[in-house]
Amino acid sequence: MEFAYLAAGLGAGLSAIGAGIGIGLIGKGAMEGSARQPEASNDIRTSMIISAALIEGIALFGEAVCAILAFK
Amino acid sequence: MLHIFRRLFVVLLLVVIGAHNAFGSEAANNEDENQVDILGEVQNHYVWSFAPFGELELPRILLYKGHLYFYSSTEEAAESDVFTLNGHDLVPADGGHVTLDLSISTHLIFFWLSALITFLIFIPLARRYKEGIGKETEPKGIFHNLFEVFFVFIRDDVAKANIGEKHYRKFVPYLATAFFLITFMNLMGLIPWGTAATADVSVTASLALLTFVFTQWNASKDHWKEVFWFPGVPTWVRFILMPIEFVGLFTKPFALAIRLFANMLSGEILIFSIIGMIFLFGNMFGPLAGYGSSVIWIAFTVFIFVIKAFVSLLQAYIFVMLSALFIGMAMEEHEHAVEHAS
Numbered sequence: 001m002e003f004a005y006l007a008a009g010l011g012a013g014l015s016a017i018g019a020g021i022g023i024g025l026i027g028k029g030a031m032e033g034s035a036r037q038p039e040a041s042n043d044i045r046t047s048m049i050i051s052a053a054l055i056e057g058i059a060l061f062g063e064a065v066c067a068i069l070a071f072k
Numbered sequence: 073m074l075h076i077f078r079r080l081f082v083v084l085l086l087v088v089i090g091a092h093n094a095f096g097s098e099a100a101n102n103e104d105e106n107q108v109d110i111l112g113e114v115q116n117h118y119v120w121s122f123a124p125f126g127e128l129e130l131p132r133i134l135l136y137k138g139h140l141y142f143y144s145s146t147e148e149a150a151e152s153d154v155f156t157l158n159g160h161d162l163v164p165a166d167g168g169h170v171t172l173d174l175s176i177s178t179h180l181i182f183f184w185l186s187a188l189i190t191f192l193i194f195i196p197l198a199r200r201y202k203e204g205i206g207k208e209t210e211p212k213g214i215f216h217n218l219f220e221v222f223f224v225f226i227r228d229d230v231a232k233a234n235i236g237e238k239h240y241r242k243f244v245p246y247l248a249t250a251f252f253l254i255t256f257m258n259l260m261g262l263i264p265w266g267t268a269a270t271a272d273v274s275v276t277a278s279l280a281l282l283t284f285v286f287t288q289w290n291a292s293k294d295h296w297k298e299v300f301w302f303p304g305v306p307t308w309v310r311f312i313l314m315p316i317e318f319v320g321l322f323t324k325p326f327a328l329a330i331r332l333f334a335n336m337l338s339g340e341i342l343i344f345s346i347i348g349m350i351f352l353f354g355n356m357f358g359p360l361a362g363y364g365s366s367v368i369w370i371a372f373t374v375f376i377f378v379i380k381a382f383v384s385l386l387q388a389y390i391f392v393m394l395s396a397l398f399i400g401m402a403m404e405e406h407e408h409a410v411e412h413a414s
Contacts, residue, residue, distance in 0.1 A: 046233070050397060053390050057327030060334050 008070035015062030022055040110344045112160075114337060116272055117178045118146050122265050130181070135172035136164055183269040186256035190249065193219065226251055226392065234396035239290070239403055243396065246286060250279060251392045258336060258384030262377065270387075271336040273329065280329035283395040288321070291402040303406075324398055328391060335387050339380045346372050 030048040034041035120128040129145030136154065143149035150157040156165045164170060197219060201207050211220045226248045231240040254270060261268025269275050297303060299321065302313045349369050354362025 046229075046393075049390065050393065053331065053394055054327075057323075057331055060327060060330045061323075063334065064330055 004069045004072065008066040011069070012063055012066040015059045015066070018062070019055055019059030022059075023052045026051050026055070108344070108348070110341055110348070113344060114267075114271060114340045117267075118175055120178050120181065120265070130176045130178070132162065133174040133176070134162070134170050135174065136168070136170050138171075178267055179269045179272040179275060182260045182267055183257060183275060186253055186260060186269065189256050190252050194249075194252070222251070223248060230389075230393055230396050234393070235400040235403065242290075243286065243399055246282070247392045247396055250282075250395065251388050254279070254332070254388035254391055255385060258388060259381070261336065261340065262381060262384070268336045268340065268384075270332050271340055273333045276329040276333040279332075279391070280325040283328060283398065284322075284325040286395075287325075287398045287402045290399060292405050294404065294406045295402040324394075328394055328398075332387050332391055335383060339376070339383060343373055343376055343380075346376065 026048055030044050033044045037044075118130050118132065120130060122128065129147065132141075132143045132146055132149045134141045134143075134149070134155070141149070141152075141154060143152065146157075146162060149155045149162055154165060155162050157163075162170070197216065200216060205212055206216060206220060211217050227240075227244050230251075231244045231247055235243055257269040257275070260266045261271065299317045300314055302310050302317065305313070346369050350362050350366045353365045
């Protein structure tokens with residue numbers, strides 16, 4: 001039963017790493033894109049927020065599983 | 073129309089006054105008084121705490137075995153012979169399960185308050201638009217100007233951009249209402265004695281359910297075709313894609329609910345944790361370290377509160393943005409889908 005807590009902690013950290021890498025890559029892409037084409041920065045910002053939110057959603061699935069493990 | 077809300081407000085006041093022996097009741101003494109249960113603090117309560125000025129017991133309404141029970145407080149319910157307390161939960165004394173718990177809780181109160189504010193702001197505004205102020209003439213006054221900015225933003229940048237010119241008008245009322253309701257609920261978490269109702273998964277799940285219903289109800293033929301018989305791929309791939317697409321229908325609103333809930337809850341837990349660092353330092357390195365480092369932690373908390381105020385608006389925006397995106401994706405009609413298939 002104690003291993004469930006360990007798994008929950010590790011899993012939460014791993015899903016945070018995954019989401020961090022993903023959102024970081026999106027931020028990088030968006031920054032480069034709007035630096036090259038400042039006139040398109042509004043569109044880029046919108047699609048950046050959407051894709052960041054979608055990635056965050058997948059990370060949150062992981063976090064939800066970890067929360068279930070930890071509180072059970 | 074407004075008199076209905078005035079009456080609702082009166083009913084709400086009566087409920088609050090009816091909760092007798094409200095103030096000055098003794099807080100339950102735990103055996104370990106120094107411990108704070110953070111997850112217990114941030115969850116839904118049946119007691120509205122105005123620490124240090126006392127607390128307000130909220131009424132319990134429970135449906136059990138086809139009979140509706142009303143109690144003015146959790147204590148009164150526990151004293152009756154139908155229900156007993158099991159830890160902090162109210163359970164039937166004969167070991168059954170409560171059919172329906174309609175109790176007034178803190179999250180429900182803040183949900184109502186936010187809904188009330190939304191109504192009180194936007195029904196007068198809608199009247200002004202009907203009279204032609206803001207539609208034919210310029211909007212008048214700070215109040216009108218302030219909210220028109222948000223209205224136009226929701227209409228043009230969220231609804232029109234994601235749903236498309238043809239159908240967007242139908243969804244603007246829902247998206248605008250959802251945006252302002254979520255914003256007010258989130259901001260309620262910043263005021264003293266307030267909690268964010270969106271830190272409750274049932275609130276966000278109902279909002280996401282609404283989005284799900286709107287999305288599927290208005291879905292085009294192409295949307296269902298993509299779900300069950302994906303165009304433009306070999307037949308065996310279609311059988312693989314069918315369950316994936318079908319599950320995808322439900323994961324989208326699920327993620328929508330969890331995202332809002334997790335963001336608001338984590339903000340609350342974060343503030344508790346940072347304040348807790350003062351006591352952690354005090355216990356580990358003596359009281360001087362606790363007092364000394366408290367400046368840093370309080371500064372951190374203030375910073376987190378600023379972030380929370382920003383996140384409140386951002387999460388409301390993301391919620392309606394993704395709702396609009398899902399609706400737009402489902403309503404999209406592909407003229408070129410046939411070309412792909414051939």
